[in-house]
Amino acid sequence: MSIVPAAPAAGRPNPFPVSWTTRAAWLGLAIYSVYAASLLDVTWERFVFGLGNGARFIGRMLPPAFTHMDLLWKGLAESLEIAIIATVFGIVLSLPVGLAASRNLMPIWVSWPARAFIALCRSFHPVIVAILFVKAVGFGAIAGILALIVASVGFIAKLFAEAIEEISLKQVEAVRATGASFMNVIFMAVVPQVLARFTGFATYQLDSNLRNSTMVGIVGGGGIGSTLFTAFQKFDYDFVLTILLAIIAIIFVGEILAGWVRKTFQ
Amino acid sequence: MTAIGAMTGAAANGSGQAGMTGTRSLSIRGLTKEYVRGKPVLRGISLDIAGQGITAIIGPSGTGKSTLIRCINRLVEPTAGEIWFQGMDLARLRGRSLREARRRIGMVFQEYNLVERLSVMENLLCGRLGYISPVRAWLRRFDPADIERAFELLDIVGLGAFATQRADALSGGQRQRVGIARAVMQRPDLLLADEPTSSLDPKTSVEIMELMAGLTAQHDIPVILNIHNVELAKRFAARIVGMAGGHVVFDGLPADLRDDHLKQIYGGEGWLE
Amino acid sequence: MIADQRRWERFTPRERLLRFTFYLVAVAAFVVSVQTVEVIPEFLYDAPEQVVDLFARMWPMDLKYYPKAVHAALIETLHIATLGTILSLGLALPVGILAARNVVPVTAINQFAKLVLVSSRSVNSLVWALLFVAVFGPGALAGTLAIAFRSIGFVGKLFGEALEEANRGPVEALTAAGAPWPSVFLKAYWPQVQPAFWSIALFRWDINIRESAVLGLVGAGGIGVALDTALTLLYWDQVAVVLATIFAVVILAEIIVTTIRSRII
Structure with missing residues (x-):
């Protein structure tokens, strides 16, 4: 059982015709995501920094306060x-x-x-x-x-x-x-x-x-x-x-x- | 020759019970199924099915024929009883060993159960999903030998030209041919067929039965078939099991099936005239 | 009259009682609400004047504001909506799968997934934005995450429902062939629900265009920031420009979605 991509045997049509439109769409989606993320300054450092911030934030949320119920x-x-x-x-x-x-x-x-x-x-x-x-x-x-x-x-x-x-x-x-x-x-x-x-x-x-x-x-x-x-x-x-x-x-x-x-x- | 080919095939598929692959007989002991507590559909069925030929189960609707077939590969969970196959009690298997047992048992369905939006080729290769990892399934990295075999099978069932077409483009008879080819792709040691012709017209039904009988005979695969057409059962089966009320009421050769047996199985007699 | 007679036969006395109770509760709820809600009538007296004044201040629009501040903000809004939608698809996919009772037949897991979905939908995008601004600071990152988290519930719920409606046959066939669970999902469920999935994604993108337009009001980026600035400064002619832009974009998005959908389906 080799993991080589299945080459079409002689005289057979390709069993899995490639849909180039689908591939292009996926590629486009990926490129767009990276581009848009960079544009919006969605960077890893900011995210990680935010996570620390988020932990503090959640810490301040807990436990929920039941003081102003009215x-x-x-x-x-x-x-x-x-x-x-x-x-x-x-x-x-x-x-x-x-x-x-x-x-x-x-x-x-x-x-x-x-x-x-x-x-x-x-x-x-x-x-x-x-x-x-x-x-x-x-x-x-x-x-x-x-x-x-x-x-x-x-x-x-x-x-x-x-x-x-x-x-x-x-x-x-x-x-x-x-x-x-x-x-x-x-x-x-x-x-x-x-x-x-x-x-x-x-x-x-x-x-x-x-x-x-x-x-x-x-x-x-x-x-x-x-x-x-x-x-x-x-x-x-x-x-x-x-x-x-x-x-x-x-x-x-x-x-x-x-x-x-x-x-x-x- | 074909039998040897099928056997080595099964061994090469890496089943853990290599010593047992030689035997293809099935033994059911006291099989009971209750969908609702206290209302059993199967009432302690015991059956021994030889490792060759077609065994047809006949009986009125709702008598548990389909449940019996589905208990064997555990699409339905039996309530009690044992199902012995290749040295294992199928009723007790779980997880990985259940999957390994299932991939040695092919199944053909009444409604074909093809994945409509996948190509005919991919539907056939679905029969090999038990043998490859999900990642390879996703990337369509199927074994080239399997692909070659799928092409051969497609030629045999007369759909060679349809390999890359979507399954929903096929007619009922064509779909069932794909369904049978998919089951045979598993190189099964047992084939279950749940009303394989009930959705088809009479002529196509005969063609489908011929195809199934021919392919399984060629590879020496025993078949358990449930079917409501008694004539078809008599014509193709080596053995007929008649069920009524969750019990086996007839078990014998097609030639021995008489009208009074049918009366016992289906009740009444007016329909026999 | 014929309709009345048919209806008479359709319901059992118990159903009629239930219906009657429902109408009663509905009317009572409305009456109580109207009586208790705090409305300051004095504010209402000059409402017509205020509206006239509002429109007078809005017209003519300050078109110079568009190239100055609106255009860049608009592009940012589109990116927030699109990226947020893409992100939510990735997040909603697993939750939707866990919520589908036929795919994952474990009630406890289904309930947990449903709770996640309801939480996501109950908290508004604006509130999500407030939360993320508090965590990540003001800007488009908070907006994108707000859109994504608000959309999980919507996408996940509809995707889970699509999965539950999937035809059981192929699933049975692949299970019977001994396929492992991920393969069954990939080859039996996914091909069936894929069109529904993309249709849901498009639908949500359309909604997210609308939603992302207001995120700026709480500092989460996009055209809402331009709106907020104009509002605080009471430059109503600039507010009008922003509103007109939003209107145009929303209509355009709806046209795009309808076109794509009629092509695909």
Whole structure:
């Protein structure tokens, strides 16, 4: 059993034709990684230096501090409130926007601007949107809520429009044939068909809003993110760890609940 | 000649039990399998299978034919019992020794179980994965002798022109030919076949059975086959084992299989008319 | 009405009760949230004025800011997103494998891997960035690691799910041939999940372009730094330039991903 590369025997085709595109792609990826790493000053010394720093950092995080629990609960409660309110308003707003963006029910002069609006909502990170809202409505939960509503519309309205575009037009025609008005068509033929997928979107978005609500606080949007950022600025790393653990726990529980809800509603 | 070739092949493959490779018979003792506690699918099966020829297991669906076959190479874990092969109880093997035993037992599947996105050639060489390290498998550093043999086998099964094509480009019958060739690539001392023709049309089924019978006879590999087509079983098998309710209810030559045996195996009689 | 009747038959009383409970809980949660959340109404009164003021300050954009500070930062952002994604692929691969119950049939290991994945996803990229800035100091290194660690959860979860959906047949065949575990993975699982893996990678890269744009707000490099500078100095016309750049890049990334995906699949 020699480990020589298998030479094609006489008269046989090469058993493993080489794909040069694949090789070039891998090579390109490797070269890029090295190049980008050097560009970003990702050097080994810095990494090793960081590791020592990281050890100290982790040392300061441990053990987690349970001293400011009132702040923790207040922040978590506010994050939950932000997530719930943003999800509800996000869904309610997504209904008309998604409907307007569906190309099978709407003329192009309605669907195109609606789609552009959705794209605009999706393009900006919730944190950036939160910054703008903090400027508009000041620090606090309301800025966070508004930012997450925008994110929710960007996500749900898109899925909603896609769901409407997939529905069976037979039912729509059947209802339309009875001489129903446009709104009647929507409520009798379109809504029942997409409603089934609605809880799925809703639980997913709640989950996603909960994650994002821990973040908008960093730029002044309220919730546990504000608490976290303050703890960071005060170098209370042991409290930072407590907050992080609490966030992970809440999202873990939320995920289990969401899975359970989805199962119930299947 | 071919038998000697196969034997030296097995010895050269470095099996630890060199003294035992000569015997290819299998002995099953009191084999029991319960997927759910207290509901055995196999109820203490005992069978001795000679080291040559085709043994066909027939029986109604859900009677444990497939479980029996899969217990032999431990794709299914038996609950109790012994499976003696080449001086080892297969039911007790673990880790490395289980892998070494498995690579001497080839298997052909109902759904072919090819790796669809790999080439036909690579699917055949998958039969040799038990003999080479994962690193060599990754780099495709297969033994040139194995590659040459794979080409020969492809010619034998009539797919010589398909070596570099992807397996998902093949028809069902062609895929099963690859499946058989892959099993034979292992140079097995025993071949298991789990409903190898059930997904194929009648004509292709006969062709596949002919191919399998021919290849295994040529290399003197005993075959244990489970099959629901009684006619095919009678035509190709040297021995028929009828199972019902997790028991062996018939064991004999195809010529001795009568309608009342079939009635006992499958129950009822209307279907025999 | 027909739909109602069908629905009537679809659910058992227990399911209906569960659904009802869910709706009740949802409404209650919303009402309680609205009542308890702290909103200072005075801030809202001048919101329209503020918005008008905001847009007035943003327009016309200070286009000179682009070559001066935005362009280099943009390139850095792209590198952070791409390198972070590549790094996360390497890190997520083993964790995803460990999380797949069929590949590694040890419940304790699966649970541990899932915990790693959830932790990665629960902590936001911005928070990851805060952590890495604290460890490695400000700059693109912290940003790249933040993107990578945040992506492990996403990539690992989807990759693990793809593995769990893989067809069992080839795996059985290779196991039956006596192949060692790594070979079974390489030749039976990997060919099946490879397209899914690259598709997940592309998807995540698209998301990471968005995410890496804000990392600079906490000092982790990229275009966010330019945004942060403009924000602190209240140069809204420069903020507008940065936002427009981000918008253009995000749209471009989405187009690229859609094109590649339709080519591959």
